[in-house]
Structures are given as C-alpha cells and as structure tokens.
Amino acid sequence: MTARGESTPLVETFERYLQDKGKGRGGEGGNYRRNAARELDRFAAWAAGDGGSDDWKGLAEGTDRDPTFADLDERVFREYARHLAGDRGLKGNTVRTYYAYVSAWCGWCVNEGYLAVHYAQRASATAPLPADDGRKPGDQQAWSPEQRHELTRHVDERAREAIEAFADRRSDGDGGDESGQDPLDRQRARYEALRAARDRALVVVLAYTAVRVGELLRDPDDPRRRGVRWGEIDLDDGSMEVYRKKQQWDAASLPDPVVAPLRNYRRLVDPPDDRWPVFPTLDRRTLGALVEEALADRGHRPEDIEAHRDEHARDLLLALDADVRPPSLTTDGARSILRRLTDAAGVSVDHAKHDYLAPHGGRRGMGEVLVRSFGYTVAARYLDNSEEMVRERYSHIEAGELGDLATDALEEIDGNA
The missing domain is CATH 1.10.150 (DNA polymerase; domain 1)
Known part of the structure; x- marks a missing residue:
C-alpha cells in the first residue's frame, strides 16, 4: 500500500x-x-x-x-x-x-x-x-394457485363494479343541469374506475407474466427503468417490451388472462399518446405538483391553473385532458398496493417475511406452474433465466418428484416381495 x-x-x-x-x-x-x-x-x-x-x-x-x-x-x-x-x-x-x-x-x-x-x-x-x-430459493414466497385465484377474483370484481358504476353515471346524460348530476360526481366515478382497472391490470400482469416488478415499474434510482408505456405493449400479438435485468430490451409474453384486462383498461384510460405509463402513480401530491408545473410552463397564470384543477375531481383527469404525462408507479408503490389488495381480498398469507402477496411471489408462483407443467427448459425461457438458475431456484420441485419416484419404486418392490 x-x-x-x-x-x-x-x-x-x-x-x-x-x-x-x-x-x-x-x-x-x-x-x-x-x-x-x-x-x-x-x-x-x-x-x-x-x-x-x-x-x-x-x-x-x-x-x-x-x-x-x-x-x-x-x-x-x-x-x-x-x-x-x-x-x-x-x-x-x-x-x-x-x-x-x-x-x-x-x-x-x-x-x-x-x-x-x-x-x-x-x-x-x-x-x-x-x-x-x-435458506433455499424455494423457501421464498410464491403465490399458490388458491392465493392467485382469490386475489385476481377480488380485483376483477372490484374493477367490474367500478366500471359499471361509471357507465351508469355516464349514461344518465352529459349536462350537469339537465341530468341532475354533478359533473364532478361523474369524474369521481371515472377516477375510481381507472384506479380499480389499473390495480386489476397490475395484479394480473404480476400473476401471469412472471415479469420482474423492477422491469415493469419505475425505479427512482435507475433512470433507464421508467416504467412500461402503452407504446411498448402489443395486445394483438400478446407481447410487451421490457428492460430486462440483463440490461437490454426484450419481449415478454402476455397470456390470455392478461390481455382482456389490459385492453379494457386502455379503453378506459384512452391515453393521449403511446408514451403514457401503463401504471401511472396516483399519488395526489405528486400529480398536483406535476400539473401545476406543466401548466405554468405553458404560460397559464396561477388563478387559471387553480380554476382548471377545480373543474376536475382529480389531478389525474386533468393530466389526461391536458396531456401532462405522469410518472409511472414505483416498485415500492406496487408493494403498497398489493398490501392493500391482499387485505381487502382476505387472502391468507403464512410467510416468515411477508404478510401479504409480494410482487416477486407472483413471478415465483408462475415459475412453479411452468416447471411442474412443462419442465425446466420452457420455464427458463418464460422466466428469462438460465435453465441452471431455474433448476437451482426450483430444486424443491425436482426433489419432490424424485421422492415420488422413489416411493413408487419401493411400493413396487414391496408388492413383488
């Protein structure tokens, strides 16, 4: 030295x-x-x-x-x-x-x-x-089929009810005076529908695509991970471009249980352009500061900005109308949403580290399904991992299968004795 x-x-x-x-x-x-x-x-x-x-x-x-x-x-x-x-x-x-x-x-x-x-x-x-x-990777949380079903059923029912409530208000008429409705009440109904549809889309993507949450949402510490945008999703082909852990863009598959919720959600959002995040933050403070700054940059006076905000029940709706692109939800935000939804759905979670269905558990749960159904090679391709790593992480499955084979062999020997 x-x-x-x-x-x-x-x-x-x-x-x-x-x-x-x-x-x-x-x-x-x-x-x-x-x-x-x-x-x-x-x-x-x-x-x-x-x-x-x-x-x-x-x-x-x-x-x-x-x-x-x-x-x-x-x-x-x-x-x-x-x-x-x-x-x-x-x-x-x-x-x-x-x-x-x-x-x-x-x-x-x-x-x-x-x-x-x-x-x-x-x-x-x-x-x-x-x-x-x-501790082995197989000891880490993986959503069971029952947990996945309970959570997806809950978010599906919640989204359907919110969208129907919004459709009922919208069908009553467009004018606040003529229909007897407050326009802000209809906007609140739209916001609740958007929120519920976003949450449902997030859950099914995490549950069925096996995409890492860091590849899907914004990481404040990594400017390259700014969250998936609508222009990176092809619902007709069933694919989504994500920035992978291996530091390159790649296509992820969107299976059928994901496509319909995303399609309905996009129709409801009607994003101004393809650069809009699929999963925007709904944080009020963030959105409020964002629309104020964007409208001020466009030359609006403070009193005009306040009037625009008063005309909208939520700043997200003003952002949509004014084409002010919000940031994506963060990975921490996704964890908060899943905590809320796990509790609301009444899903039982017995795990040493997580008392809710954590994002990585959706990926691991899907890995369990693929390994058991199609083997390690197919699972590795879907999970965007090497087969060696998948075998290591899901070694408990192979151990169980070998145990079953050993049991069958012993039963056959004992039967012939």
Whole structure:
C-alpha cells in the first residue's frame, strides 16, 4: 500500500466505488448502488465512533481527523462484524448481506491500490458473523394457485363494479343541469374506475407474466427503468417490451388472462399518446405538483391553473385532458398496493417475511406452474433465466418428484416381495 493510500480518508473513496458499481449514465442509478451507499455510510459512521457500543471510540480516537486506510486491518472488520451481529433487530442473513456490501468495497480498495490485503474476507474477520441459515430459493414466497385465484377474483370484481358504476353515471346524460348530476360526481366515478382497472391490470400482469416488478415499474434510482408505456405493449400479438435485468430490451409474453384486462383498461384510460405509463402513480401530491408545473410552463397564470384543477375531481383527469404525462408507479408503490389488495381480498398469507402477496411471489408462483407443467427448459425461457438458475431456484420441485419416484419404486418392490 502506498503512502498516499494509507493517508486517504475512507469516505473519499466511496463515490468512485459507487460510480463503478452503479448503473446508467455516470453510474448514478441502480439498487446495488443505493444499498451499498447506505451500508458504507453506516460503516463510516461506526468507524468515526458513532453507533457502536458505549466504549467504542472509533478508529481515530484522540485525533481530529477522519479514519484513513492506515487504520484498517482484519481486527477492524472483525469488530464491525461483531457490531452488526450484535444488533438484535437484524436477522442472520441480513447481517451477512450488510457486511457483504462493506466487504465488496474492501475488495475494490485492494484492486485500486488503497489496501494491500482484503482484510474483510479473512476468516478471523468474518468469524463473528452469524452462520448462513441455509435458506433455499424455494423457501421464498410464491403465490399458490388458491392465493392467485382469490386475489385476481377480488380485483376483477372490484374493477367490474367500478366500471359499471361509471357507465351508469355516464349514461344518465352529459349536462350537469339537465341530468341532475354533478359533473364532478361523474369524474369521481371515472377516477375510481381507472384506479380499480389499473390495480386489476397490475395484479394480473404480476400473476401471469412472471415479469420482474423492477422491469415493469419505475425505479427512482435507475433512470433507464421508467416504467412500461402503452407504446411498448402489443395486445394483438400478446407481447410487451421490457428492460430486462440483463440490461437490454426484450419481449415478454402476455397470456390470455392478461390481455382482456389490459385492453379494457386502455379503453378506459384512452391515453393521449403511446408514451403514457401503463401504471401511472396516483399519488395526489405528486400529480398536483406535476400539473401545476406543466401548466405554468405553458404560460397559464396561477388563478387559471387553480380554476382548471377545480373543474376536475382529480389531478389525474386533468393530466389526461391536458396531456401532462405522469410518472409511472414505483416498485415500492406496487408493494403498497398489493398490501392493500391482499387485505381487502382476505387472502391468507403464512410467510416468515411477508404478510401479504409480494410482487416477486407472483413471478415465483408462475415459475412453479411452468416447471411442474412443462419442465425446466420452457420455464427458463418464460422466466428469462438460465435453465441452471431455474433448476437451482426450483430444486424443491425436482426433489419432490424424485421422492415420488422413489416411493413408487419401493411400493413396487414391496408388492413383488
């Protein structure tokens, strides 16, 4: 390690490391970058003496400088591993994951010449970490056929009722005075129909296409993932263009249970152009700020903007009328929706980590169906994964099938005895 490396404060290397690991232009995006940044900040605070035990004074105790690479050795990482493991609010695998972010940075520092040794990977450093609990991918949540049926039935009924309520109000007449209806009441009915139809479309896409939620919706930390738009969906061909995990655009299949809800939803939305998101956010604060800014940029005065907003029951409807394109729903937003819908549908969920039907559970549930029905090769193509990875993630299925074969063999032997 050079003298320059020894004297370099740890925090001065973080941004360059994160850029190397980030995605998109300038390495500014990506979930890994966000999570790594969070854990490095925690490590830096701990190294400076914050967040440790009462007797922990930090690596630069008695000085007025920030911790540098000269302060690091395997004993430091051992102490940090002990610090993470001592947080009783963290599960074992979570502790290992958090430590892995810091360890990866340490390895990068070796490659960049800041450190001569990858201290974080030494056995003595990792010894305090909790043992791997051996959790297999097959233990992760997968929507069962019963859960899928209950949730899709609920959103279908809810969408049908909302759309019918809107159609009834619309058929009563167009004029507020002549029909006796308040135009804003009809707009509220349309909004509820749009919301219910959007939620139904989201559920069936997650349930039947096996598309990753990050490929479908907006990721605030990755500018390339801005959510699927209507121009990227071909309902006649039954396909949808998505930006895959492998960092390229690719077509995903839309099976029959998905096409009709999407077609009905699009007819109801009637988007101004193909660049509109299929699953827009409905957050009131976001949409309110968006339409105000867009109309102001078009030269509207504040009082005119307020009048336009008063004429619409919801800002989403004003956005549609004024062709102000909203952002897509985020992945976190989808999780909130699924929590609400799981509860409203009364779906029973017994899982250690999730008390609702999480987005990835739809993909895994579809993977279960495909592996059991058509085997690993077909499932791998549909899931956009290698066959090797699919075999690993769904190894519990093969184990069960082999167990059945063994049982049949034993029964045949016993029968012939």
